[in-house]
Amino acid sequence: xxxxxxxxxxxxxxxxxxxxxxxxxxxxxxxxxxxxxxxxxxxxxxxxxxxxxxxxxxxxxxxxxxxxxxxxxxxxxxxxxxxxxxxxxxxxxxxxxxxxxxxxxxxxxxxxxxxxxxxxxxxxxxxxxxxxxxxxxxxxxxxxxxxxxxxxxxxxxxxxxxxxxxxxxxxxxxxxxxxxxxxxxxxxxxxxxxxxxxxxxxxxxxxxxxxxxxxxxxxxxxxxxxxxxxxxxxxxxxxxxxxxxxxxxxxxxxxxxxxxxxxxxxxxxxxxxx
Amino acid sequence: xxxxxxxxxxxxxxxxxxxxxxxxxxxxxxxxxxxxxxxxxxxxxxxxxxxxxxxxxxxxxxxxxxxxxxxxxxxxxxxxxxxxxxxxxxxxxxxxxxxxxxxxxxxxxxxxxxxxxxxxxxxxxxxxxxxxxxxxxxxxxxxxxxxxxxxxxxxxxxxxxxxxx
Numbered sequence: 518x519x520x521x522x523x524x525x526x527x528x529x530x531x532x533x534x535x536x537x538x539x540x541x542x543x544x545x546x547x548x549x550x551x552x553x554x555x556x557x558x559x560x561x562x563x564x565x566x567x568x569x570x571x572x573x574x575x576x577x578x579x580x581x582x583x584x585x586x587x588x589x590x591x592x593x594x595x596x597x598x599x600x601x602x603x604x605x606x607x608x609x610x611x612x613x614x615x616x617x618x619x620x621x622x623x624x625x626x627x628x629x630x631x632x633x634x635x636x637x638x639x640x641x642x643x644x645x646x647x648x649x650x651x652x653x654x655x656x657x658x659x660x661x662x663x664x665x666x667x668x669x670x671x672x673x674x675x676x677x678x679x680x681x682x683x684x685x686x687x688x689x690x691x692x693x694x695x696x697x698x699x700x701x702x703x704x705x706x707x708x709x710x711x712x713x714x715x716x717x718x719x720x721x722x723x724x725x726x727x728x729x730x731x732x733x734x735x736x737x738x739x740x741x742x743x744x745x746x747x748x749x750x751x752x753x754x755x756x757x758x759x760x761x762x763x764x765x766x767x768x769x770x771x772x773x774x775x776x777x778x779x780x781x782x783x784x785x786x787x788x789x790x791x
Numbered sequence: 792x793x794x795x796x797x798x799x800x801x802x803x804x805x806x807x808x809x810x811x812x813x814x815x816x817x818x819x820x821x822x823x824x825x826x827x828x829x830x831x832x833x834x835x836x837x838x839x840x841x842x843x844x845x846x847x848x849x850x851x852x853x854x855x856x857x858x859x860x861x862x863x864x865x866x867x868x869x870x871x872x873x874x875x876x877x878x879x880x881x882x883x884x885x886x887x888x889x890x891x892x893x894x895x896x897x898x899x900x901x902x903x904x905x906x907x908x909x910x911x912x913x914x915x916x917x918x919x920x921x922x923x924x925x926x927x928x929x930x931x932x933x934x935x936x937x938x939x940x941x942x943x944x945x946x947x948x949x950x951x952x953x954x955x956x
Contacts, residue, residue: 549832551884551955568834582954589917590891590954644954651948666847666870669934670840670946671898671910673878677835678954704916721956723887738920739887742956754889755916 543571544649546677551740552721553628553645553681555609560629563679565647567618574617574650577626579606579643580678584744588751590644605641608632609681615650630683638686640718640745648676680742682719690716692743694770694786699761702753706761708736709753710770710788714743722783724752725771726764729787735764741772765790833884834925835953841912841930844873848940859915859931869936877915882953883925891918892928894951900934904943910934912949 547566555561567573581602582590593602611628618624628645651674695711714720720743726736736756743750756764771785843855849868856864857875865871882890893914900908910932919926930951 545834545836547832547834551831551833551888564832568836587917588891589893590956646952648950648952666845666872667902667908667936667940667942668845668944669843669900669908670944671842671878671900671932672946672948673837673840673880673894673930673951674948675835675837675880675894675951676953677833678952679833680955737887738889739885740889740956744956754918754920 543569544573544575544651544675545569546573546575546647546649547623548647548677548679551679553679555628555630555681555683558630558632560627563626563628563645564623565616565618565626566623567620570620572617572619574615575624575676576615576646576648576650577611578614578646578648579609579611579681580646581606582644582678584742584747584750586747586750588753601639601641602643604633604636605643605683608636608641608683609643609645611645628681632683632685636685638688638717640688641683641685642719642744643681644678645681646676646678648674650674684718688716688718690714690718690720690745692720692722692772692783694772694784694788695749697768697770697788698791699756699764700753702755705755706758707753708756708761708764708790709751711749712741712743712752712772713749714745714747717745719744720772720783722772722774723776723780725773727769727771729767729769735760735768831885833882833888833890833953833955836881837878838881838927839876839879841878841932842874842876843910843932843934844871844875846871846934846936846940848936848938848942850938852938853936854933855936856933857931859913859929861929861931866936878930878951879927880929880951880953881925881927882919882921884921886921886923888921889918889956890921890926891954891956892952893917893954894930895949898932898947898949900945900947902941902943902945904941906937906941906943906945908935908937908940908945910947 545568547568549564581593581598616624693713697710723739725734727734772783774781847870853866853869859877861877863875897911912932915929
């Protein structure tokens with residue numbers, strides 16, 4: 518029964534997504550859930566769905582990404598990974614690795630962990646990439662005769678990554694909210710603050726910015742992580758101009774755990790936004 | 792709930808037995824946490840390609856830029872015709888979720904009659920915060936056109952990803 522409801526919910530979400538944007542290209546995709554945590558023994562499953570209007574082939578792979586101090590994720594080539602990152606790639610098992618799906622056809626990807634004897638305690642992480650494999654190079658029906666200029670066809674190969682995190686042993690971590698300020702970036706105004714981390718695992722949660730005396734939060738940003746490879750990161754969120762102006766002044770910033778694990782406060786701080 | 796928990800444990804055991812070492816199955820335990828998570832989703836859909844349209848090259852090297860808003864800037868000595876667009880991707884997911892977006896910073900294009908060109912790629916933002924209706928990001932670029940660039944159809948592929956943290 519529950520599984521049926523689960524499937525129905527997923528289906529409804531897909532149907533809504535399809536209705537909202539009618540022009541869907543081959544290779545469009547849905548992935549659920551958006552984050553996987555494994556305790557070192559138990560497996561789970563991730564659903565991939567073809568939400569495009571054409572059949573499409575998807576490739577599923579693991580990559581190493583490292584968080585930067587700016588809060589981005591750098592892709593690391595396989596030959597440059599550390600032993601711990603190598604261990605993460607080796608211990609996460611998944612299947613299938615390649616699948617062709619007709620439109621609106623979901624596929625379950627099974628994910629499990631294979632922990633070698635004596636794996637040191639710690640948090641191991643790789644990012645699972647779901648990517649559409651493009652059709653063979655776009656056929657240029659009739660090559661242009663010389664002297665008629667050049668035409669360009671750039672095909673994006675696009676996909677979604679979600680973190681797969683394996684925790685071994687008893688791990689803990691804490692986070693501290695630092696200074697907050699509003700800045701102008703080349704992409705428009707942004708609300709920024711520093712987030713420091715301590716301990717031997719990542720922290721993950723939601724940010725809520727409120728003004729004392731105002732019930733509605735000014736800003737909510739969900740799914741902000743600080744990974745163990747950095748001890749601090751900047752969180753920089755693009756905001757509309759009027760919100761940027763409103764954010765200046767005294768605020769409370771709350772960093773809380775995911776609602777699904779109770780939403781407990783990780784850190785809360787009063788700051789004056791410059 | 793208990794029944795579901797049992798199923799979950801059995802599923803975990805099945806997976807462990809299927810692909811991994813069977814002893815792991817003993818540690819399988821039930822948890823309600825994962826059940827809600829499976830409904831949290833992200834979708835990524837492309838609604839337009841990065842198009843430089845048609846370019847007639849000149850006697851000196853030059854560049855053609857397409858901004859992330861899709862506007863063209865046609866370099867000196869070049870003739871640009873046709874409609875240019877930036878690539879656009881729509882992302883949907885949990886309201887308020889922050890999604891990191893990005894991809895290759897350059898791409899090489901191969902001509903149907905020989906010759907290559909390269910293009911830098913620019914992204915409208917390093918991350919987007921999804922609203923109730925989702926969000927979007929765009930990819931523009933600057934194409935380097937050689938002096939008397941060999942004519943033909945040039946094609947290339949580049950990688951773009953939307954990343955959950």
